[in-house]
Amino acid sequence: MIKIKQLLAKVLEKIKPSKKEILEEEIFSRKLIEKVRKTGRGQVEVLLAGSLARGTHLKGDRDIDIFVLFPEDYSRKEFEREGLRIGKAVFRGHKWEKAYSEHPYIRGEISGFKVDIVPSYKITGTESKKSAVDRSPFHNAYLQKKLSEKQKDEVRLLRQFLKGVKAYGAELKTSSVPGYVTELLILNYGDFESTIKAVAKWEKEEVIDIEKQLAEDYARKTFGAPLIVVDPVDKNRNVAAALSLNQFSRVIAAARAFLKKPSTNFFFGKKAKTLTAAQAKKFIEKEGLIVIEFSYPAKTVSDVFWGQLKRMRKKIVNELERKEFAVLRSSEWTDEKMHAVIVFDLKSNKLERAAKRVGPEVTNEPHSERFLKFHKNPLSGPRIEHGRWVVEIERKHWVATIFLKELLKKLSQTEKANIARALKKRSGVMADPKVLAFYNKNKAFKEWFSSYLKGKEEFGEY
Amino acid sequence: MIKIKQLLAKVLEKIKPSKKEILEEEIFSRKLIEKVRKTGRGQVEVLLAGSLARGTHLKGDRDIDIFVLFPEDYSRKEFEREGLRIGKAVFRGHKWEKAYSEHPYIRGEISGFKVDIVPSYKITGTESKKSAVDRSPFHNAYLQKKLSEKQKDEVRLLRQFLKGVKAYGAELKTSSVPGYVTELLILNYGDFESTIKAVAKWEKEEVIDIEKQLAEDYARKTFGAPLIVVDPVDKNRNVAAALSLNQFSRVIAAARAFLKKPSTNFFFGKKAKTLTAAQAKKFIEKEGLIVIEFSYPAKTVSDVFWGQLKRMRKKIVNELERKEFAVLRSSEWTDEKMHAVIVFDLKSNKLERAAKRVGPEVTNEPHSERFLKFHKNPLSGPRIEHGRWVVEIERKHWVATIFLKELLKKLSQTEKANIARALKKRSGVMADPKVLAFYNKNKAFKEWFSSYLKGKEEFGEY
Incomplete structure (x- = not known):
């Protein structure tokens, strides 16, 4: 299929680093290796790893992975201390931070390159590896050969x-x-x-x-x-x-x-088509689609907030499910400035007011006693179904939107300070017309919400 | 516990047949046995079985079980033919019908007694039994001895x-x-x-x-x-x-x-207390409680209709569940004159308009192809969840009451003639105020509906 070949050539043109770029990277990394070696005072070997070393990296990738190989007789403690010392020394005068995989290491930025300085044991074969990253030099060698x-x-x-x-x-x-x-x-x-x-x-x-x-x-x-x-x-x-x-x-x-x-x-990728206002309206008015919105928390880095927002959504889904609302899907969105949104697709916004509680088997006398004593005045029952005691009791919460309003109030007391403040400032379940108005007004929300509502693998539209 | 002893004595007084009654039964059954024996032309033995023979029957029980024992060399066919002949001959001039357990037999009424004439093989031990009822004479003998x-x-x-x-x-x-x-x-x-x-x-x-x-x-x-x-x-x-x-x-x-x-x-038993109008109202207004009512079918024996009504309820429950409405409980009632009622307790009367359809695993290519081709324009999706294709499509029926109205119309075409006519005459989903009015007006409905709503083992209230 000549067509695919042409297409791939076109793609490769865009993603393969230029000769100039590669030369630049080579010079930079060679210098860096030299610096690390010196900082290691002759005790360590230094190795370029990752896709750069293998020549499989993409244009614009600025990741440089440097492995610092210690002799096997270094204790774990020495190895970690010395690894960090070398890392910090290399980054002197540059931005860096301590990161963790199996053991701590230093990563930072030098001249626009993202550099990882990863300590590792120099082992003779993968059987004797002492830490998870020890394999990497072997991967490198294998691929360079093959x-x-x-x-x-x-x-x-x-x-x-x-x-x-x-x-x-x-x-x-x-x-x-x-x-x-x-x-x-x-x-x-x-x-x-x-x-x-x-x-x-x-x-x-x-x-x-x-x-x-x-x-x-x-x-x-x-x-x-x-x-x-x-x-x-x-x-x-x-x-x-x-x-x-x-x-x-x-x-x-x-x-x-x-x-x-x-x-x-x-x-x-390809920019997906958004839904028209009429299409969106139809979705928004579905029984069971609920959108909650609250203000973006002040002084919060967007990266951190995305994580918080995701955890908050999961927490709310758990609470909904504990109340027996069936959550089909859910997702979260923020413009990273003003608005935070969580959307839930419930099987149904309203449950029967009575909740069925299935108790112990009748043959289990002590448990039966306790169950019957506990449910003295149920809405319905106690009766026996499939050999078990059953009662129906009145739900406290049988309308999801009402429950969510109460839950938001509660979360504004119990969430972390930045979220709690944001919830107090503004939070609520959006009524359908409000959602639609917001959809028509806010372009970023429109794009995200369209893609959520379509719920489609994007490559299905290419 | 002397109290239980006294109580049991009181109960026994009410349920033990009087000496006069027992004498009457003995005389009647002896005559009957004689008649059967004669009709059997000396080929068969005749035996009184059941609780009457064992002296464990209750006052007012008018059941007489007569076993006609055939020699083992009778073929199954001869045995059945001769068994029926004897039965019919005995009932000449009385009301009788053919009934079936493992094989056909004749039962009928003579002088207020319900008589079963059951043919059976006379076997020497239960190991050699040829038909299921052959054991009965052995039960009789065992209990009479013990x-x-x-x-x-x-x-x-x-x-x-x-x-x-x-x-x-x-x-x-x-x-x-x-x-x-x-x-x-x-x-x-x-x-x-x-x-x-x-x-x-x-x-x-x-x-x-x-x-x-x-x-x-x-x-x-x-x-x-x-x-x-x-x-x-x-x-x-x-x-x-x-x-x-x-x-x-x-x-x-x-x-x-x-x-x-x-x-x-x-x-x-004990007449259960009915719910007050206020209590009943609370139940009736529950989300998900649905009452359908239709006219009692003309010219239908109540026994037959109870069976039809029960089957109809089960059919409707199946249809509801096929549409993904969760049916918690259901029951039926009729006054055997004017009204037939079926009641359903649904988890929720409304479902989300979108229904999730989980398709084949992505790895199954032909099935995936077919699924994607079939769902060209879903409401949402196709997307991949847990390795399977998923779409959401629009439900035809997402409000149970509306679906039931349509279903009743359909049933008025497809049910048996008597039911179809009754449905055409009058049928529908009762609105809450109507149910409540009916509850307050119709005493028999009130009693049944109370007990249904309470959903309680009756002995729990003794």
């Missing part, structure tokens, strides 16, 4: 594709495809197009074992994950372990959609 | 108690305690009071094995029922198999309630 120049570009394409469909990254919270896995996939399937074609046919518990280290069944039994990619340098590790079933499935669906209708949108 | 005169009265008390708490009878649909089991319980525990005390302590899978024929664990594994009563004349049979878990549990609860507060109400 990946051809052409394949490095194929890795870039795959990485950009996964970014485009929001399924790239090693962080636990995104549950996506880690960078090292993209490199192994290209090694395994040869190039981008073959990889995408293979992905489209992936089955659950797909096993990729480039060095044929394990029997497939054994790998499935041992790792039991949606995708199993056996680490070529350590057969005891599934390097795709972080990938969730849902992200795994989304990647497959995206691959199929791309093959059906190839487009650069898969790599760079 | 039950003392005193114990026969204790059986009467137990039977009346179970009738009083609506847990007596061998018919499958009541799932209750069969008569033979009451006799075995008294044999096992000695008398009524000891039985009730034991019942109050029953555990699940209680095993009663008077002749110690089976190991308890073996009996549990073989029969796996809430109550296991091994037939003394056939160890392969649990004679309490018909008893459901719920009726089993109700009997236990009733026994406990009786021991706590003994009263004749347990034997003869």
Whole structure:
């Protein structure tokens, strides 16, 4: 398919760093390595790792991972202390912070590059690893030996594709495809197009074992994950372990959609169409769609607030479910200035006023006694159903919107100070006409709310 | 406890047939047996069975079970033909009908007695039984040998108690305690009071094995029922198999309630208090309580109509549940003259207008294709949740009362003629004020509806 080839060439042009850029990065990182080595006083080896070292990084990536390799006879304590000392010394005069993976390390910014200085043990093989990052130098060596120049570009394409469909990254919270896995996939399937074609046919518990280290069944039994990619340098590790079933499935669906209708949108996204006012009105007036809004908390960094907002939504969903309201979906949004919004899709805004309480089995005499004593005057019952005592009692909360108003008031007492103040300043359940007015007025809300209401995988519209 | 003894004496007085009554029954049944024997032309033996034969029947019981025993060399066909011939001949000039248990037999009425003429094989032991009723003569013989005169009265008390708490009878649909089991319980525990005390302590899978024929664990594994009563004349049979878990549990609860507060109400029932208009109003206005009413069908025997009404209720419950309305409870009522009523307790009368449809796993490509093709323009989605395609589509029916109105119209086309006509004449969902007005006006409805709304085991109020 010549068309895909042309398309990929066009994409690559945009995402491959220029020769000038690469030269600049090389010079910078070589200098940096020298500096680290000196700071290490001859006790350590220094290694460039990450996609930059492997030549698979994307244009504009300014990430530099430096590994500081300590001899194995360093105690854990010495290793950590010395690792931090070197890191801090390197960043003298620059912005830096202490970060944590399995052990603490220093990261910061120098000349526009984001630099990680990661201490690690220098081990002779992955069997003797002492800390989780010790494997990285082996990954580096393996890929440098195996990946051809052409394949490095194929890795870039795959990485950009996964970014485009929001399924790239090693962080636990995104549950996506880690960078090292993209490199192994290209090694395994040869190039981008073959990889995408293979992905489209992936089955659950797909096993990729480039060095044929394990029997497939054994790998499935041992790792039991949606995708199993056996680490070529350590057969005891599934390097795709972080990938969730849902992200795994989304990647497959995206691959199929791309093959059906190839487009650069898969790599760079596409602005989704918003719903018309009339369409939005229909959604907003649905029984069970509830929007709460409150003021953006003063003096709060947006990054921090997004996390708080998400936790708050989850807390409210829990409270709703404890009251037996069935929450189908929920999401949160903020313009990072004035408004914070949480939206809930309930199966129904109103419940029957009576709540059924299923008690113990009649044969369990002491529990039955207690249940009957506790429910002296139920709305209905006690009666016996399927061998158990059953009563119906009156719900305190049977209308979700009313319950949410009370809950917001309560949260304005119990939430962290910044949120509590924001809730006190302004908070409430928005009536349908208000939601619609806000939708028509606020462009950013309109875009987010459209996409929420459509509830559609974006690549389904490319 | 002298009080219980006195109470039981009082009950027994009311339920034990008088000497005159017993004499009358004896004379009648002896004559009847003679008649059957003659009709059988010397080929058959004739036996009085049932509680009358065992002397455990209640005052006013007018049931006479006559067993006609055929030699084992009769073929099934001959046996059935001859059994029916004898039955019909005996009832000549009286009201009779053909009835079916495992094989057909004739039952009818003579001089106010309800007579069953049941053909059966005369077998030498229960191992060689050919039809299900062949065991009955052995039950008869066993009980006549074992039950003392005193114990026969204790059986009467137990039977009346179970009738009083609506847990007596061998018919499958009541799932209750069969008569033979009451006799075995008294044999096992000695008398009524000891039985009730034991019942109050029953555990699940209680095993009663008077002749110690089976190991308890073996009996549990073989029969796996809430109550296991091994037939003394056939160890392969649990004679309490018909008893459901719920009726089993109700009997236990009733026994406990009786021991706590003994009263004749347990034997003869008690008129329950109805709810006041204000109390009823509160129930009727509950979200989710729906009453439909239609006219009593012309020319329909009440017995037949109760069955039809019950089936109709179940059909409607199914339809509601197919539309995802959660039905908590439902029941039916008729005054057998003018009105038929079905009541439903829904968790909620309104559902969210959007219905979630969870599709196939993304990894299943052909099913995914089909699902996506089918849902071209969903209200929301398609998106991927937990590895599956999900869409939301618009419900056709999201308000239960509106759906029920349409359904009633449909049923007036598709139901049996008598019901269809009745629905066409008058049918509808009653608005709350109408239900309340009907409640205040119609005494029988008031009593039934009160008891439904209270939803309480009646013996809980004795």
